[in-house]
Amino acid sequence: MRIELDINGAVRELEVEPRTTLLDCLRDQLALTGAHAGCEHGVCGACTVLFDGVAVRSCLMFAVQAQGSAVTTIEGVTPGPGELSVIQDTFCETHGMQCGYCTPAMVLVAHALLADNPEPTRAEIVDAISGNICRCTGYAQIVEAIALAAERMRGANRPKDARK
Template identity: 70%
Template structure:
């Protein structure tokens, strides 16, 4: 089936089988391999992408269901090639990642949380990332990273934009 997708504010026309999940389509048809394939049944959160700015599992959605929605992947988070977003930078600084497998999902979850709740409590942060499994860090530094990113975003003069193309 032919599907018209809107990924990272760019139109893409792909030919997929109905059974192709969104994560497989992003990786195999569009070459966006930053979205990771983990458990493929909705448990681990490695395949998290933003759909209209909210985190969803790309393994729990078929590509044919996704036409017309604004999809954001980790590739769209950095402001420019070679640079990091404030959230990504905070993950580096606090050692919020080791192997990096869960990191794209964690970063997108954090971006969506901070957009909805700019000044999250620790409980807000823990609740937001509770749907994403990390087997390296023990989560402590990830919570720290998101808290640091919130503080830096509050003090930054950058436009508050996560979904490309949406007004800040």
């Protein structure tokens, strides 16, 4: 089937089999290998992408279902080539990753959380990443990274009246 997707801001036209998951489409047809294939049945969270701005598991959707929608992968969150987003920066600073397998998904979940809730409590951060398995860090530094990113993003230049 022919589909059209907005991938990281660029419209792409593709031919997919109905059974191709959004994850496989991103990885195999668009070479966006930052979306990781872990369990491929919705448990590990490694394949999380932003679907119309909301964090979803790309292994639990078929690409045909995404027709006309906007998908953001980890490749789409950087402000420019060679740069990192605030959240990616804080993951580096706090050692919020080790092997890196869960990291793109963790970063995207953090993006979705902070877009929605600029001042999350620790419990809210923990809840937000609860669907993503990390086997290295023990999660503490990931929580720290997201809290630090939230603090930085709150302090960033914004119109005065937009501040809480």
